[in-house]
């Protein structure tokens with residue numbers, strides 16, 4: 001499996017869970033886990049989908065072990081952070097250190113991604129863009 005296909009799959013699972021959480025909040029009129037919902041949707045759905053698009057355009061990077069590690073780290077960090085943030089907002093303040101650790105995992109993942117974006121290497125250049133020729 002490539003990093004992009006893993007990103008897309010986990011992103012879709014996150015948005016399904018995030019939407020279910022949103023519907024649950026709306027139905028119960030209890031918005032106390034709103035920060036967990038927002039983090040799951042924005043880190044899990046939006047960011048992972050964007051990583052997937054970036055990797056898919058760079059096939060060498062997409063097939064690399066480090067890109068896969070980046071996606072796995074980001075995903076684990078996001079899921080643990082979501083659970084910890086929800087727990088904190090439900091009154092389980094003991095989850096605070098867990099949220100701290102998860103936030104560092106997500107930070108580590110974005111630093112790996114920053115390395116991909118900034119390193120001057122042929123491996124991270126985008127593949128050719130499809131050119132459209134107008135009909136005559």
Ligand code: HEM
Nearest residue numbers: 015018019020022023025026031034037038041042045046
């Ligand atoms: C079935 C779909 C969804 C439902 C029913 C839903 C529902 C909700 C509800 C009830 C709140 C709490 C609002 C408040 O207390 O002020 C909320 C907040 C939020 N939602 Fe969703 N949501 C859905 C999908 C999404 C998606 C797909 C995203 C992001 C891509 C998203 C991002 C956010 C954010 C960022 C907030 C926090 C807004 C704020 O700080 O005021 N939601 N959502």
